[in-house]
Amino acid sequence: MLSTWGQLAFNGLTIGLIYVILAAGLVLILSVTEIFFIAYGQFYMVGAYVTWYTAKSLDLPYFLSLVIGVLATAALGLLSYLFIFNRIQYSDTRFLSTITAALGLSLILGQVALLIFPTTPQSIPTVFHGALTLGKITFGVDKLALIGMGILVTIVLFYLYEKRGVGRAMKAVSLAPEVAALQGINAKKIYFLTMAIGTALAGFAGGILAPSYNISTSMGNNVIASILLMTMLGGMDSLLGAVAGGLVVGLILSFGQYYLGSIVQIYLFVIIGVIIFFRPNGLLGHRTDIGV
Amino acid sequence: MKQLFLRHARLFSFIIAVIICALIPLFVKSPYYISLLVVTIVNAALSMTFIMMLRTGLISMCVAAFWGIGAYASAVLTINAHLSFWLSLPLSAIITAAFALIIGYVIIRNAGFAFVIMTTVIGMLFVVAIGSISALNNYNGISNIPAPNTIDLPFLPAIIFDSKVAFYYLALVIFVIVILVMNAIYLSKVGRAWNAIGLNPRLAVSLGIDVFRYRLLSFVITSAIAGLIGSFYASYQGFIIPTAFNLFPKSIYLMVYAILGGVEYATLGPLIGSAILTFFPEFVSMTQEISIIIIGALLVLLIIFLPKGLLSLLHPKTAFAPWLKKGQHKNKIMPVSERPGEAKKI
Numbered sequence: 001m002l003s004t005w006g007q008l009a010f011n012g013l014t015i016g017l018i019y020v021i022l023a024a025g026l027v028l029i030l031s032v033t034e035i036f037f038i039a040y041g042q043f044y045m046v047g048a049y050v051t052w053y054t055a056k057s058l059d060l061p062y063f064l065s066l067v068i069g070v071l072a073t074a075a076l077g078l079l080s081y082l083f084i085f086n087r088i089q090y091s092d093t094r095f096l097s098t099i100t101a102a103l104g105l106s107l108i109l110g111q112v113a114l115l116i117f118p119t120t121p122q123s124i125p126t127v128f129h130g131a132l133t134l135g136k137i138t139f140g141v142d143k144l145a146l147i148g149m150g151i152l153v154t155i156v157l158f159y160l161y162e163k164r165g166v167g168r169a170m171k172a173v174s175l176a177p178e179v180a181a182l183q184g185i186n187a188k189k190i191y192f193l194t195m196a197i198g199t200a201l202a203g204f205a206g207g208i209l210a211p212s213y214n215i216s217t218s219m220g221n222n223v224i225a226s227i228l229l230m231t232m233l234g235g236m237d238s239l240l241g242a243v244a245g246g247l248v249v250g251l252i253l254s255f256g257q258y259y260l261g262s263i264v265q266i267y268l269f270v271i272i273g274v275i276i277f278f279r280p281n282g283l284l285g286h287r288t289d290i291g292v
Numbered sequence: 293m294k295q296l297f298l299r300h301a302r303l304f305s306f307i308i309a310v311i312i313c314a315l316i317p318l319f320v321k322s323p324y325y326i327s328l329l330v331v332t333i334v335n336a337a338l339s340m341t342f343i344m345m346l347r348t349g350l351i352s353m354c355v356a357a358f359w360g361i362g363a364y365a366s367a368v369l370t371i372n373a374h375l376s377f378w379l380s381l382p383l384s385a386i387i388t389a390a391f392a393l394i395i396g397y398v399i400i401r402n403a404g405f406a407f408v409i410m411t412t413v414i415g416m417l418f419v420v421a422i423g424s425i426s427a428l429n430n431y432n433g434i435s436n437i438p439a440p441n442t443i444d445l446p447f448l449p450a451i452i453f454d455s456k457v458a459f460y461y462l463a464l465v466i467f468v469i470v471i472l473v474m475n476a477i478y479l480s481k482v483g484r485a486w487n488a489i490g491l492n493p494r495l496a497v498s499l500g501i502d503v504f505r506y507r508l509l510s511f512v513i514t515s516a517i518a519g520l521i522g523s524f525y526a527s528y529q530g531f532i533i534p535t536a537f538n539l540f541p542k543s544i545y546l547m548v549y550a551i552l553g554g555v556e557y558a559t560l561g562p563l564i565g566s567a568i569l570t571f572f573p574e575f576v577s578m579t580q581e582i583s584i585i586i587i588g589a590l591l592v593l594l595i596i597f598l599p600k601g602l603l604s605l606l607h608p609k610t611a612f613a614p615w616l617k618k619g620q621h622k623n624k625i626m627p628v629s630e631r632p633g634e635a636k637k638i
Contacts, residue, residue, distance in 0.1 A: 036408055087596050087615045099351055099408060100551060101595045103544050107588030110540070115581060221540055225416040228409045236405055263424040269417055276406065277398045 003136035008254050014143045014212070016250020017150030018205050022223065023230040023242035024157055025201030031237040032174040032194040035085055035098040040202055041224035042109035047073040047203025048215040049117055055124045055210075062127045066207040073203025074196045080105055081195040089191075106220075113217045121214035128211075142212045149208050153201070154243060161239055170194060174237060225265065226253065233272050235285020244284065306471075313464055317457045326456040330528060332563075332570045333463045337470050337521045339549040339562030341514035344474060346555055348486045348510045349493060350403055353539060354411040355546050357418035358515040360537030362388045362522025364422065367434045367532060377440035381523045388519025389512050396511040403493075403507060415539030422534040433533030437526050459528050466524055470517055471559055477513065478558065486510055541584055545569070548591050554601025561603055568602075 022044060029037045051069035054060050060068070084105065088097040126142040133139070161167035172180035173190045181187045209215065230249045234241025249268065256264025276282065297304055317326060338355055345352045365387040369380035399410040423431045440462065443451040453459060477483050485506050488496040493503050526532050536542065549569060553561030573583045597613055598604070604611040 030405065034405075036405060038412065084592055084596060087613070088599070091599065091614055093599055096346070096351060096555070097595050097599055100547055101592050103547065104588040104591030104595070107541060107544060107591070108585055111581060111584045111588065115585075221416075225413050228413050232406065232409055232413075236409075261424065262420055265417055266421050266424070269413055273398050273410070276402070276410075280402045280406065 004258075006135075006137040008258055009251065010137060010139060010143070012251035012254030013247070014146055015254055016247045017147055017154075018209055019223075019226065019230060019250045020154060020243050020246030021150055021201050021205040022227050023234065023246040024154065024239055025198040025205075026227055027231055027234070027236060027239055027242040028161075028170070028194055028201075029198040030231065032170050033081075033085070033089070033191050034174075035089070035102060037102050037198070038099070038224060039080070039102045039106035039109060040198075041220035041222075041227065042106050042113070043073050043077060043199045043202040043220070044206045044223060045113060045215070045217060045220035046076060046109065046206070048206030048210045048219065049113065049217075050203070051207040051210050052122055052124050052215060056122075062124070062211065066204070069207040070200050070203045073206070074200035077195050077199025077202075078192060081192060085195075086188075086191075110217070110221060117217055119217070121216040123214050124210050126211035140212070146208050146212055153204060157197075157201070158239065166190075166193065226268075229268060229272050232276055232282055235282030237286060238282070238284040241282055241284035245282075310464070310468055314461070317460060323456040326460050328570055328574060330456070330460055330463045332567050333467045334521055334525055334528075335546065335549055335566040335570060336563045337467055338518055339546045339553075339566055340470070340474060340558060341517050342546050342550050343555055343558050343562060344477075344486075344514045344517075345510055346490070346550075347478075347483075347558070348489045348507050350400070350507055350511065351408050352411045352511070352514075353408060353543050353547075354415035354418070355514075355518055356537045356539065356542040357415050358388050358392060358518040359522040359525070359542075360418055360422070360532075360534065361391055361515075362519025363526040363532045363537070364428060364434070364522075365519065366523035366526045367437050368428075370438050370527070371434065371436070377438065377523075377527055381520060384523040385516045385520040388522070389516035392512045392515030393508070396508050396515075400504060400507050400511060403503075412539065415543050419534045419538050422537075431534060433531055434526075435531035437530050437532070439530070440527055463524065463528070466520065470520070474517075475559065482506065482509065541587070544591075545587065548587055551591065551594055551599075551601055554603035556600060557603045561601055564602060 022040070026037065026040050029035060029040070047069045050072045051065050054065035054068050055062055058065075084101050085098060088094060088101060091097060128141040128145045131138050131140045132144070161170065169180070169185045169190050170193075172183065172185055173187050177187045180190075206215070206219075226249060230245035231242060232245075233249065234243070234245030252268055253264060256267065260267070316329065320326060320329075338359055342352060342355050362384045365384035366377075366380045369375045369383055370377055373380075375383070395414065399407055422428055428434065439453040442453070445451065451458065453462070478486075485496070485501050488499065488501060489503050489506055497503055549565035550562050551565070552568060553563065553565035555561060569587065573586075578586065594601070597616070598611060599613055600611055
């Protein structure tokens with residue numbers, strides 16, 4: 001019993017860290033650029049597949065292909081911002097426009113991936129072998145490495161966001177872009193930077209997932225509902241909320257999938273619906289300008 | 293006579309259009325094209341409900357999910373409870389409205405990003421929810437849904453629903469009723485309140501409009517209409533599977549229909565958008581995989597170049613996107629008054 005729980009908690013922590021990175025990137029994009037970026041799940045899939053392709057077909061070492069995957073995803077995010085969102089973000093109908101453009105982008109990316117990549121689930125051989133055992137619980141070294149990389153990236157992200165000038169600039173732009181511009185912050189540059197960092201985080205999450213789990217072309221659509229629930233739970237403008245939400249949801253999904261099956265997502269949705277009924281900004285969010 | 297026609301041009305053109313639509317089956321004999329017409333009508337009606345919610349500033353991504361609730365309610369009522377189709381049609385609309393009332397009461401209070409996020413999650417989880425209920429046959433769906441019962445009319449031949457043409461006329465009748473009801477609501481006090489909320493919710497509050505109640509009302513009414521259409525669709529198809537009501541791509545398609553026609557045209561826009569996008573892939577015999585890419589690309593291009601839809605080409609000066617004009621938006625950051633939560637003008 002206890003060993004099952006320990007194993008489930010370990011697996012939940014592994015998946016939870018993937019969710020933490022994904023939710024952090026989505027919260028950055030949502031709060032700073034104010035684009036409802038539903039194509040985010042597809043960027044996660046693109047990162048995983050670029051890493052898979054460079055590692056398996058081009059035979060590059062894993063860490064190099066991980067870097068290539070992250071850079072490719074960030075470049076794709078930048079291009080999409082440059083050619084699509086940059087043009088519509090300043091129009092009168094920007095709320096509807098950005099949502100629908102992101103939906104269209106999501107359809108295109110998902111379907112193109114379905115056409116050019118193999119339809120069966122894929123994975124790449126891991127560079128970390130072996131496993132530690134503690135009692136009956138198995139800690140795979142590859143998953144421990146995943147947890148380590150995830151925590152490292154989260155710490156770097158927090159350092160950038162909380163301690164450095166660029167993070168303060170992001171916060172300022174997310175609060176009031178015009179006032180931020182008056183203080184000498186280049187708001188457009190911050191939008192581009194946020195988009196690049198956000199999508200790079202998605203690509204990174206996909207890249208570190210690829211050795212330990214199977215990747216498929218539908219992974220982006222499968223995960224986006226959970227990420228959106230996490231951002232609702234933690235608050236849409238709180239990075240700390242994204243981390244907490246990611247870990248909690250990862251653990252709940254891990255235990256729930258084992259004991260209840262896929263219906264756990266419905267229970268999770270109902271619970272989060274009750275929470276946001278009483279705390280409309282999520283558990284750690286501050287924003288009050290949403291709604292009337 | 294000419295005076296009368298000009299004064300009621302909208303009404304007369306509507307009547308003429310309905311008569312033309314009613315005469316179509318006399319000339320088009322192929323059941324395939326008739327079925328495409330029925331699909332067009334179903335999609336246009338659903339897309340109109342999307343626009344109705346948009347009028348109040350709500351961007352709903354779960355129209356297809358409520359459509360599915362209506363379809364499943366109708367299937368259960370006709371198969372398990374042995375009710376007649378004519379009774380289960382309004383009942384499934386009421387059931388869907390009840391679901392919408394409960395869900396909307398929780399999620400409409402935050403009508404910005406939170407509403408979009410929650411409706412997206414509902415749209416995605418609807419399939420999971422239906423798929424994990426074994427009483428509804430999980431992911432395999434329900435088949436053998438009975439057709440509507442025969443109507444016996446005095447002095448006239450009975451109406452039997454055994455061909456596509458009969459279903460086409462039923463769809464047309466439901467569609468005309470939906471259009472009339474919607475336009476009546478738009479012209480009433482409720483519709484004016486919705487418009488005010490869509491233009492500026494804060495100003496609407498200051499004028500004494502209860503924004504939450506009116507938004508909830510629009511959510512419930514549109515869901516009831518979607519449920520009605522779902523009940524018809526279940527009976528027309530004879531089978532339903534949960535994946536047909538998914539967010540990807542059904543709800544997105546409904547948005548594309550509305551945006552292609554033009555979201556400012558509540559009736560004509562969805563009809564034109566749905567007609568183009570239903571018939572065009574069939575005429576060039578495009579596969580499903582390619583058509584999803586084309587529709588995604590079309591959505592992005594429309595938003596970038598022609599954000600007000602095809603019908604806005606009637607007024608070419610304001611039709612195209614502002615960034616196409618030189619010198620505008622060069623130094624614009626983001627106006628504070630146009631931040632998303634406030635939904636200035638959608």
